[in-house]
Amino acid sequence: MEEQTIIAKGKPTLKNALQFLMYSVGLVLLMGIVSIYVLVTLYYITTMYGDQRAILMLSLQKAIVPTILLFFLYLFVLSFREYRFIKKRGVQDDKIIFFINKAGITQQKGQLQEILEWSNILKVKEYSDLFIFRHSSTKWSFLPKHYFQTKEDLALFKKMLQEYHTNPSEKSKSQTDFSVKDEYFPSVDDQEFSILAKGNFTFKEYNQYASLLRRKTLLIYVVSAIAMIGLLLRDTFFGANARRDLSMWVLIAIFAVIIALGAALLYSLLKRRTRKEYESDPLTKKEKLYVINEEGISYAVGGSFVQYLWKDFRKVREYKNLFILYVLPQRAVLIPFSLFESPQDVEKAKEIIKNQVDSRNIKFED
Incomplete structure (x- = not known):
């Protein structure tokens, strides 16, 4: 063609x-x-x-x-x-x-x-x-x-x-090969106030981000399951003819065990899904280059290039040893601290984020 x-x-x-x-x-x-x-x-x-x-x-x-x-x-x-x-x-x-x-x-x-x-x-x-x-x-x-x-x-x-x-x-x-295409950043060296982060994050670092989603999903599951059981068994537990005997507590225990087993199964499936997602995404195996400045964040991964302004991020969070910048509730830009050249660059990145993002949308650990 x-x-x-x-x-x-x-x-x-x-x-x-x-x-x-x-x-x-x-x-x-x-x-x-x-x-x-x-x-x-x-x-x-x-x-x-x-x-x-x-x-x-x-x-x-x-x-x-x-x-x-x-x-x-x-x-x-x-x-x-x-x-x-x-x-x-x-x-x-x-x-x-x-x-x-x-x-x-x-x-x-x-x-x-x-x-x-x-x-x-x-x-x-x-x-x-x-x-x-x-x-x-x-x-x-x-x-x-x-x-x-x-x-x-x-x-x-x-x-x-x-x-x-x-x-x-x-x-x-x-x-393309796994290295970053530098032509996406022709003026990086000329940007005095830009911070560079280059490399690739490990599965351990990616799993730290995924653990936040797992906790939220498990919480939604448990609350929804309890609410649905309460709705279905409202007459049994709260009706005029409700019996407060051993059989009712046995029934509660049975459903509690079912919810716990369901939560354990869901956790296992989500953890396996995290591994599958990490291994199936071609970009996880490619070197990444991030450029952080007062305008926003630009990054290149192999042949892909993305440029975000600070207003494009819904929320910015520091979790353990990485920055998580949420574009959508289920989509975020991950920048591990290990990709920065020095701890001083990490602190400079924090200062830029604090100056450019609404403080209500920032959650840092310090």
Whole structure:
């Protein structure tokens, strides 16, 4: 295929955002639905006798309402969180522009730019209105189809997917080495107040960040499970005919053990998922270069380049020996202290962050 560049630009619609949301959190919702059904089924199996099929069907009927409530509650929490973030930052009117060619996909929004090589895209899924790209087991991005200016551009993009992404030989040709491309930072040496951090973080450092997400997920699971059991057994525990005898405490103990076992299983799955995510993400094995200054943070990873302004970060946190700069609730820029040239550079980076980020969004350990 001849060297061609497609320019696609526009603004995502609410439908695009919902489609992407359902894809990215679908597994979480599925886990919640299955958990509700299992808990309801266990309750009826322990309190009823008779046809097992009838018990399972009754459990399904009783689980529908909690499932719907969980679904809408989850969407409400996500929407409210986005509303708070937009209210603080203001609505961004910049169009998102994609430049697509043999080298990869470049996304630009205002001064924010991100370059994604074809080799760093693990999977592409096409929907009726958009394409979703999977970068790792928990990292996605999307490209709405209405961004393309003509049907010919859309058809050409699909050909590029076949040529550069689906075709293993072409995909391997487009891969770069593991070193950082210095041409992304032509003026770094001229920036007197820039701080450099260069290298790669280990699985231990990545796992420190993932442990924060695990703790939050486990807390949500335990609270949700207790709330759902309380809702289902409200008559048994709090009704007028509720019995405060040994059988009630045995039932409470059974469900407490079930919740504890579920939490242990969930923790094990999340920890395994962290390892899988670290190993499946091509960028984790590549050298990274971070440039920190008063304007924001720029970093290059192999053939990918991203530039963030300080206003793009929702929250900045110091945890153990790394900086965690949240762009989205489930997406962050990680900068381990080990990548800085000296402890003095770490302190300088802290000072820049304190001066450029709202103090309410900073959580440092000192």
